[in-house]
Amino acid sequence: MAQVVIIGGGFAGVWSAAGAALARGERDLRITLIAPGERMVLRPRLYEPEPGLATVELRRILDPIGVEHLRATVSEIDTARRVVVADGQEIPYDRLVLAAGSELVRPRDLPGAERLFDIDTLAGAQRLADRLRGRADCSVVVVGAGFTGLEAATELAARGRVLLVDQATVVGEQLGPEPREAIESALDELGVERRLATTVTEVGDGYAALSDGTKVEADAVVWSAGMRANRLTRHITGSLDHLGRIPVDRHLRALPEVFAAGDTAAAPYDAGHTVTQSCQHAVPLGKVAGYNAAADLLGVPSRDFTPGPYVTCLDLGGAGGIFTRGWDRKVMATGAHGKEIKRQINQAIHPPVDDAAKILAAADDVYLDLPFFPR
Ligand SMILES: Cc1cc2nc3c(=O)[nH]c(=O)nc-3n(C[C@H](O)[C@H](O)[C@H](O)COP(=O)(O)OP(=O)(O)OC[C@H]3O[C@@H](n4cnc5c(N)ncnc54)[C@H](O)[C@@H]3O)c2cc1C
Incomplete structure (x- = not known):
């Protein structure tokens, strides 16, 4: 056969x-x-x-x-x-x-790279969750202020101090200028500190060294670049x-x-x-x-x-979410409305289970079944 x-x-x-x-x-x-x-x-x-x-x-x-x-x-x-x-x-x-x-593209020659955490795989995300579990007011450095780094940083902001580090001079560089103001204000609201045009030069036991010559406390350094x-x-x-x-x-x-x-x-x-x-x-x-x-x-x-x-929906932790539409990422919803759309997306990406008719019907439809995706 x-x-x-x-x-x-x-x-x-x-x-x-x-x-x-x-x-x-x-x-x-x-x-x-x-x-x-x-x-x-x-x-x-x-x-x-x-x-x-x-x-x-x-x-x-x-x-x-x-x-x-x-x-x-x-x-x-x-x-x-x-x-x-x-x-x-x-x-x-x-x-x-x-x-x-x-x-994830991992850094090759970074001293202490073996200490990095990530949320790229289930094992990586579980290792990070285990590391932070039970720690009150932890300090985390997130490297990469792209889509994944922003979601990680804003989620972790509920757990303690978060420093977001990126080589670029702006946050969410690849997301373009449209959603930037809303992202910046969410980071401000959550107290997420930014260090831009900067990278991590070493990861040690409880700290990260940065290219601007400073050394910051870090219970975990989360790599999310590339x-x-x-x-x-x-x-x-x-x-x-x-x-x-x-x-x-x-x-x-x-x-x-x-x-x-x-x-x-x-x-x-x-x-x-x-x-x-x-x-x-x-x-x-x-x-x-x-x-x-x-x-x-x-x-x-x-x-x-x-x-x-084409749409994007970024979860910004306690500051809600941002839903954008089109390749220029025009902002359609922010705050609680953006967060609600993200919640619906996170539900909709679960494939149907245990029912052949439902699975095959979904396979026959290339659209994710969401009320705000016009057909
Ligand atoms: C933290 C995070 C947040 C994200 N947020 C969003 C979002 O909000 N919206 C969005 O649209 N996308 C998002 N993405 C991206 C999205 O998850 C990926 O684009 C998507 O998972 C790609 O699906 P895939 O099936 O191609 O690959 P994957 O989901 O990576 O699946 C690959 C599969 O291949 C298997 N595999 C790998 N190597 C082998 C091998 N050698 N032999 C056999 N099997 C192998 C793996 O075990 C796995 O089952 C996010 C990703 C991350 C990590």
Whole structure:
């Protein structure tokens, strides 16, 4: 029997599996998802105080739709022979979907780098939560004032003193100028100190040294600067974009037998933009890549990738949230309203479980089901 193999059990991998199952219908096709863990990790929620709650058992999504889960880590993809090597075992594929996600870019030569904390993975977020648990009025340095660093800093502000450090001269540089004033006022409200045009030069026991020559107290230094696509992308092509992603066409195809989805895929969003490394794009990318991988084998027409309107929603802890719309990130909601939208998004990103009809219906719809996402 022909086989679709999906690498990754995050948003893109799970939705690829559901997309492939949707295209398969009652026909014969084996669909196998390879991921090392038993759980799908909802990475956008890892800044929360109890990150262990931000997971879903993979079997509750995959079993009802007849997708096999191979618990293994892929170390090699041989596109000439159409096999992947997972924990030393060769798995053949007819169509492959690479959905192995992204990872934090860690500093190479920083003295004390082994002491850094992060909220990039469940293990990292749990290590940080364990470190701070039970400590009253702790001091934390967050390195990187981008999306993740801002969410971490504002959440941690409820626990004590937070210093936000960034090489850039402004906070949220990549978010653009539109939401900056609202972000600045939230940081002021929460007492989050900023040290801009600055970086960390050493992490020691209970302190961080900064490039401005100062040394600050730190129970934890949280690194949140930079993301890069999983290294398996290099097994598909040598032509990766600046984030290490594979260029794909509007059907999300990279090679005749290989598709890419989620944080590994540089898919066209519109004439002027490429998708972002975000859950918002990983979900529809997965749905379309998985569908097309199976459709290709079954002689069913492919689907185009047509994502919904681009939005961002930043959680600012006790200062609420900011919801923006469009690539210029026009601010649509702040404060309690922004926070309520974030709460709804954090609920909506949970895939349906235990019910094949609901999972397949969601796979058939590339929009996240939110009341404020116009269709
Ligand atoms: C703290 C934080 C906050 C974020 N907030 C937001 C937000 O507010 N909005 C938003 O849209 N996005 C947000 N993101 C980004 C979002 O989480 C990612 O873009 C999204 O998780 C990408 O989905 P993915 O399936 O491509 O990858 P991932 O979710 O990273 O999943 C990758 C999967 O591949 C598996 N895998 C990796 N390597 C291998 C291998 N060698 N073999 C087999 N399996 C492998 C992993 O185990 C995992 O199951 C946030 C991310 C973080 C870390």
